[in-house]
Amino acid sequence: MTKRIMTAGVPWVRVWLLALVVGLVGISANEYLLRCAGHRPSLVADPALWGATYGRFLETSTARSVVLLGASRMQANIDLDVVREQTDCDQVYQLALSGRGSARAIFEAIVRETDFVGTVILSETEATLVSDGLAQAGILRKSARAPLDSSLNRRIANSLQSRFVFLNPNSSSLRLWGNLLIEREWPEAVHVITHHDRSQDIDFSMRDVDRISNLRGETMRQGEANQAPSVDPETWMKAALSNWHPSVETFTARGGTVVFVRFPVSSQRWQQEGRVWPVAEFWNPLMERLQVSTVHFADYPNMSVFELPDSSHIDFKDKPKFTRQLFQLDSMQNLSQRHSKNHAQNRSHHTVLQ
Amino acid sequence: MRFDSYSFFIFLGVVLALYYGISGWRARKGVLLLFSYLFYSIWNPPFVLLLILSTFLDWYFARGAYLLKTRRGRLACMWGSVGVNLGLLGFFKYGGFLVENFQALTALLGFEFIPAAPSIILPVGISFYTFQTLSYTIDAYHRKIKPADSFLDYALYVSFFPQLVAGPIVRSNTFLPQCIEAKCFKIDDLAWGAALLVIGLFQKNVLADALLGPVAEEVFATSGAVNMMAAWGGVLAFAGQIFCDFAGYSTCAIGVARMLGFQIPLNFRHPYAAVGFSDFWKRWHISLSSWLRDYLYIPLGGNRISIGRTQVNLMGTMLIGGLWHGASWTFVIWGGLHGLYLVVERWLVVRFGHLSLWKNPPVRVLLAMVTFALLCLTWVFFRANSFQQAFHLCSSMFGLGEETWSLSLRSSGIAFGLMALIFAVHGLNRNSSIEHRLLTLPWWASGLIGGGMLYLMATLSGVDQAFIYFQF
Numbered sequence: 001m002t003k004r005i006m007t008a009g010v011p012w013v014r015v016w017l018l019a020l021v022v023g024l025v026g027i028s029a030n031e032y033l034l035r036c037a038g039h040r041p042s043l044v045a046d047p048a049l050w051g052a053t054y055g056r057f058l059e060t061s062t063a064r065s066v067v068l069l070g071a072s073r074m075q076a077n078i079d080l081d082v083v084r085e086q087t088d089c090d091q092v093y094q095l096a097l098s099g100r101g102s103a104r105a106i107f108e109a110i111v112r113e114t115d116f117v118g119t120v121i122l123s124e125t126e127a128t129l130v131s132d133g134l135a136q137a138g139i140l141r142k143s144a145r146a147p148l149d150s151s152l153n154r155r156i157a158n159s160l161q162s163r164f165v166f167l168n169p170n171s172s173s174l175r176l177w178g179n180l181l182i183e184r185e186w187p188e189a190v191h192v193i194t195h196h197d198r199s200q201d202i203d204f205s206m207r208d209v210d211r212i213s214n215l216r217g218e219t220m221r222q223g224e225a226n227q228a229p230s231v232d233p234e235t236w237m238k239a240a241l242s243n244w245h246p247s248v249e250t251f252t253a254r255g256g257t258v259v260f261v262r263f264p265v266s267s268q269r270w271q272q273e274g275r276v277w278p279v280a281e282f283w284n285p286l287m288e289r290l291q292v293s294t295v296h297f298a299d300y301p302n303m304s305v306f307e308l309p310d311s312s313h314i315d316f317k318d319k320p321k322f323t324r325q326l327f328q329l330d331s332m333q334n335l336s337q338r339h340s341k342n343h344a345q346n347r348s349h350h351t352v353l354q
Numbered sequence: 355m356r357f358d359s360y361s362f363f364i365f366l367g368v369v370l371a372l373y374y375g376i377s378g379w380r381a382r383k384g385v386l387l388l389f390s391y392l393f394y395s396i397w398n399p400p401f402v403l404l405l406i407l408s409t410f411l412d413w414y415f416a417r418g419a420y421l422l423k424t425r426r427g428r429l430a431c432m433w434g435s436v437g438v439n440l441g442l443l444g445f446f447k448y449g450g451f452l453v454e455n456f457q458a459l460t461a462l463l464g465f466e467f468i469p470a471a472p473s474i475i476l477p478v479g480i481s482f483y484t485f486q487t488l489s490y491t492i493d494a495y496h497r498k499i500k501p502a503d504s505f506l507d508y509a510l511y512v513s514f515f516p517q518l519v520a521g522p523i524v525r526s527n528t529f530l531p532q533c534i535e536a537k538c539f540k541i542d543d544l545a546w547g548a549a550l551l552v553i554g555l556f557q558k559n560v561l562a563d564a565l566l567g568p569v570a571e572e573v574f575a576t577s578g579a580v581n582m583m584a585a586w587g588g589v590l591a592f593a594g595q596i597f598c599d600f601a602g603y604s605t606c607a608i609g610v611a612r613m614l615g616f617q618i619p620l621n622f623r624h625p626y627a628a629v630g631f632s633d634f635w636k637r638w639h640i641s642l643s644s645w646l647r648d649y650l651y652i653p654l655g656g657n658r659i660s661i662g663r664t665q666v667n668l669m670g671t672m673l674i675g676g677l678w679h680g681a682s683w684t685f686v687i688w689g690g691l692h693g694l695y696l697v698v699e700r701w702l703v704v705r706f707g708h709l710s711l712w713k714n715p716p717v718r719v720l721l722a723m724v725t726f727a728l729l730c731l732t733w734v735f736f737r738a739n740s741f742q743q744a745f746h747l748c749s750s751m752f753g754l755g756e757e758t759w760s761l762s763l764r765s766s767g768i769a770f771g772l773m774a775l776i777f778a779v780h781g782l783n784r785n786s787s788i789e790h791r792l793l794t795l796p797w798w799a800s801g802l803i804g805g806g807m808l809y810l811m812a813t814l815s816g817v818d819q820a821f822i823y824f825q826f
Binding site for chain 2: 012014018020025148153156166167173
């Protein structure tokens with residue numbers, strides 16, 4: 001028999017009461033201090049939240065739905081309400097994954113594992129178009145193994161995270177006390193807020209914009225000093241086509257619509273990037289070969305009028321205006337016409353594999 | 355269902371209410387069994403059928419292995435159980451690995467063999483419950499135990515949810531006697547079990563996930579060469595992460611079982627205070643190491659045949675122990691290194707073990723540190739994504755790598771600071787347990803520590819990570 005640990009004689013009620021009181025007082029103080037420092041509740045943009053949205057897409061999407069893929073620019077620059085208003089779609093799914101590069105793996109999964117025939121709007125750059133896209137593939141794999149209780153856990157987590165700051169790992173007690181005790185200052189408030197629909201708001205008023213600009217400028221100066229290697233357009237085209245052509249062709253052949261968007265970067269940054277990736281030699285020829293609708297910000301002056309404090313993301317206050325302008329461009333206009341047509345046909349979509 | 359999920363607390367609340375709320379011991383055990391199947395099916399419902407199949411088969415195999423008149427018949431039942439259990443384990447866990455290696459072998463011989471990619475999903479916890487049912491049948495064959503009279507008790511032994519998916523691997527002679535007498539509600543059991551659950555979750559969520567895991571990830575996710583400090587920092591962080599993750603799970607399992615009135619044996623006893631590797635294996639994943647000792651090492655001859663055979667048995671046991679962890683050659687190397695350490699240690703003990711020097715406390719501390727350093731080398735192979743990465747990290751640990759990437763001061767502080775603390779705690783409690791130490795504290799100190807743990811668990815959660823041992 002297992003040796004029994006003797007627990008008799010311990011005043012358990014007192015121990016647990018004290019533990020609960022200490023825990024609750026600590027958590028309340030933590031919450032109060034974080035709020036004093038300007039921290040706000042936000043959902044945690046983790047793979048589980050992505051998995052929940054992807055699950056919703058698999059179950060509820062129709063031919064009139066729009067899927068947004070990409071990385072942080074797509075997640076932070078697009079206002080989902082405006083998309084609904086501008087495109088007459090029934091659902092918008094924000095499936096972009098901030099900080100995780102190309103969305104190729106997710107797009108391929110949608111093409112391969114579903115019979116979705118709606119619209120996919122992809123945010124890519126010339127560099128991500130030829131990357132392996134493994135980071136997003138990892139999230140896709142992880143979400144495929146979600147246990148049955150993941151939906152319940154997600155609901156509880158969403159509800160609590162949208163109310164309490166202390167549940168956000170970016171506002172952890174380690175950060176709070178580390179800053180207060182060692183640096184003797186409040187921890188800088190998290191300026192990116194994630195919502196239930198996975199859209200993100202970047203509030204640059206919470207950050208020292210000058211410091212961000214200086215840091216970015218420094219990085220770019222270093223980039224210039226190191227001189228980015230020139231890329232052979234032919235080699236690049238071959239790699240990009242082999243990455244994208246099969247899935248784009250399959251998707252469009254079955255009636256789906258794909259739009260590739262190159263989101264704006266600051267003029268200073270574009271001076272550098274544009275030298276490496278001239279639109280006429282890279283982006284535009286590829287889009288012609290893929291036969292898809294496209295928006296490259298460099299082709300539309302009114303896309304470059306927004307302030308980009310960190311050189312590639314817009315402030316949440318500009319988001320509705322930016323989204324409206326984007327969806328009013330010619331390339332995007334036929335989306336709403338197409339959705340109206342699909343609506344008339346009332347074609348339903350069913351998931352093949354989940 | 356994970357112990358660190360919201361749904362588990364709802365589940366546990368319902369189980370406790372029903373278990374203590376209804377009358378009749380048989381009905382209460384039935385509730386536990388039903389909820390154990392529910393707990394398991396949350397991961398992948400069809401696999402609960404596999405668990406039930408394994409339970410039924412071993413119920414009959416064990417009865418045959420014990421009750422049949424002829425030795426031949428009993429032996430056939432025992433081997434039937436071994437064949438079925440290892441067959442299932444082999445198919446689900448090693449199917450892909452075998453195909454992959456066969457393909458590599460045919461390529462080496464100049465043949466082109468391209469099989470269809472096997473897409474086999476590993477049923478969670480299969481390595482744990484197959485070892486548990488195997489031990490039951492083998493013990494019945496050797497007549498060390500009498501097979502259970504009640505199928506319900508036996509099914510609960512196989513499927514008891516607190517330890518079903520990641521151990522400890524419980525022996526039937528530990529568990530089944532506890533099913534005889536009805537467990538009445540005891541506030542001591544509930545409170546102490548809940549305290550163990552909090553300690554386990556603290557180890558997992560705060561120490562493993564929030565503090566040590568990100569540092570280990572930082573180093574092991576780096577594709578380039580890292581400098582010596584970064585290599586050691588990453589490996590130390592992983593050594594701490596895997597201990598806190600797995601020991602945390604075991605502590606949770608022991609705590610939840612205790613809340614239900616059951617006793618599950620300790621699975622870890624301050625392993626980083628081990629002096630030598632035979633000592634380490636008496637302290638790390640005790641339920642697996644004792645299983646391998648009793649059902650593999652001793653049947654192979656143990657140390658009873660010859661010195662050479664003992665060394666072969668040690669090495670063989672550790673290689674299989676490595677492979678048990680996962681279908682990858684890096685796990686085999688991990689097991690092989692442990693086998694090598696044990697072989698060398700045995701040889702050293704025979705030659706120099708009689709010296710009184712080893713009883714000197716500072717020398718013992720030094721030996722514990724050497725043991726830990728050698729252990730860290732094995733963790734590199736356990737965690738590395740490839741052999742190339744493992745060799746790069748090992749060479750960086752010895753200062754032979756190209757120094758290109760270093761760990762931040764904060765990450766280094768967490769890795770070295772926390773591991774020094776864990777090492778000290780293990781050393782100071784070498785002959786005791788944290789549980790005993792906590793129970794000797796004044797009540798207010800226990801309350802303060804518990805409150806601190808609750809506070810940190812709520813405010814210092816790391817990235818959402820499953821328990822590492824779920825994959826085994």
